[in-house]
Amino acid sequence: MPKIIAQRRLVPNLHLIEVEAPETARAAKPGQFVILMADERGERIPLSIADWNVARGTVTSVFMVVGSTSQKLARLKAGDEIPVLVGPLGRPSEIGSFGTVVLAAGCYGIGALWPTARALRRAGNRIITLLDVKASYLLYWDDRYRKVSERMLISSRDPGVGGGEYISGKIGELAKTEKIDRVIAVGCAALMRSVTETTRPHGIRTIVSLNPIMVDGTGLCGACRCTAEGKTKFACVDGPDFDGHQVDWNELFLRRKAYFDEEIQSLCRWEKENLP
Ligand SMILES: Cc1cc2nc3c(=O)[nH]c(=O)nc-3n(C[C@H](O)[C@H](O)[C@H](O)COP(=O)(O)OP(=O)(O)OC[C@H]3O[C@@H](n4cnc5c(N)ncnc54)[C@H](O)[C@@H]3O)c2cc1C
Ligand code: FES
Numbered sequence: 001m002p003k004i005i006a007q008r009r010l011v012p013n014l015h016l017i018e019v020e021a022p023e024t025a026r027a028a029k030p031g032q033f034v035i036l037m038a039d040e041r042g043e044r045i046p047l048s049i050a051d052w053n054v055a056r057g058t059v060t061s062v063f064m065v066v067g068s069t070s071q072k073l074a075r076l077k078a079g080d081e082i083p084v085l086v087g088p089l090g091r092p093s094e095i096g097s098f099g100t101v102v103l104a105a106g107c108y109g110i111g112a113l114w115p116t117a118r119a120l121r122r123a124g125n126r127i128i129t130l131l132d133v134k135a136s137y138l139l140y141w142d143d144r145y146r147k148v149s150e151r152m153l154i155s156s157r158d159p160g161v162g163g164g165e166y167i168s169g170k171i172g173e174l175a176k177t178e179k180i181d182r183v184i185a186v187g188c189a190a191l192m193r194s195v196t197e198t199t200r201p202h203g204i205r206t207i208v209s210l211n212p213i214m215v216d217g218t219g220l221c222g223a224c225r226c227t228a229e230g231k232t233k234f235a236c237v238d239g240p241d242f243d244g245h246q247v248d249w250n251e252l253f254l255r256r257k258a259y260f261d262e263e264i265q266s267l268c269r270w271e272k273e274n275l276p
Helices: 022-027 068-075 114-122 142-148 167-177 189-202 249-256 260-274
Strands: 004-011 014-020 033-037 044-048 051-053 058-064 084-089 100-106 126-133 151-156 182-186 206-209 225-228 231-234 241-243
Touching: 004 058, 004 068, 014 068, 022 051, 022 058, 022 084, 044 058, 051 114, 058 068, 068 260, 100 114, 100 167, 100 189, 114 126, 114 142, 126 142, 126 167, 142 151, 151 167, 167 189, 182 189, 189 206, 189 249, 225 241, 225 249
Parallel strands: 100 126, 100 182, 126 151, 182 206
Antiparallel strands: 004 014, 014 058, 033 044, 033 084, 051 058, 206 241, 225 231
16 A cells, blocks of 8 residues: 655644655646545545656645545555545646746645646746745745746735735736736635636636546546636546636535535544544
């Protein structure tokens, strides 16, 4: 079974997990994800691959603690084993020489977008990075992004960092002063939709990494059905990257909430059994 090499809190509510998975590490490409289980009785959840190390034979993800499975993951320690880790899954992100690329990321997306940032810089793009955090103490991996970025901006509701602004405000300002060839937004669905709506009137191609509920991750179960370019897509095999201007966001939001009651019940059950 895949062994956990490291599991630690990066900032409040966001954790890093590094798992031994040599074949996944050898095959991983930017924008792909893994599906794992925290324990044998639990559900399968997708997590983006935030880094990999072929020599160590490991893959790393950054995850947000939101419900029972992520709570379980956050309790695991180096040396523990998980029953399942499959991947890499999904189509890799498009890496090319696009010109000026704005990378917009928040919460777990800061980790998830890192392999793409690194690859786009290597491909000769001019990178402007915009990280969105609620408060300064939630910022992580900004040191990594500074190394590949010509400009680095933070948006935050904390006036001490980022001027108390939302990500859409910063993108709007950038669009007025910079010739932007592409925006890539990764993070919670609300962040990706707000970036998409901001770039739409400017006609800037905007790629998002969709996060619908997934089960098998191989196009068979239909859980991740979404609509993009006016067609039905399965995010696990057709994505997760899509043109944000072509996504039916209302449908995505509705489908993400489909098991809300069960998720709350599961979290309450887990807390009752595990918290003092
Ligand atoms: C391609 C992809 C990549 C992702 N990458 C990351 C990542 O790198 N880091 C990260 O923190 N999160 C990532 N997510 C979201 C992550 O899968 C969910 O946060 C996680 O499944 C929540 O499980 P839970 O039991 O802790 O919470 P729950 O209480 O079960 O769910 C909380 C919310 O998470 C979503 N969710 C629940 N189950 C699933 C599921 N099986 N698949 C997808 N979403 C689900 C639902 O919208 C739900 O309302 C990704 C999702 C997708 C589709
Ligand atoms: S997760 Fe089952 S079809 Fe995509």
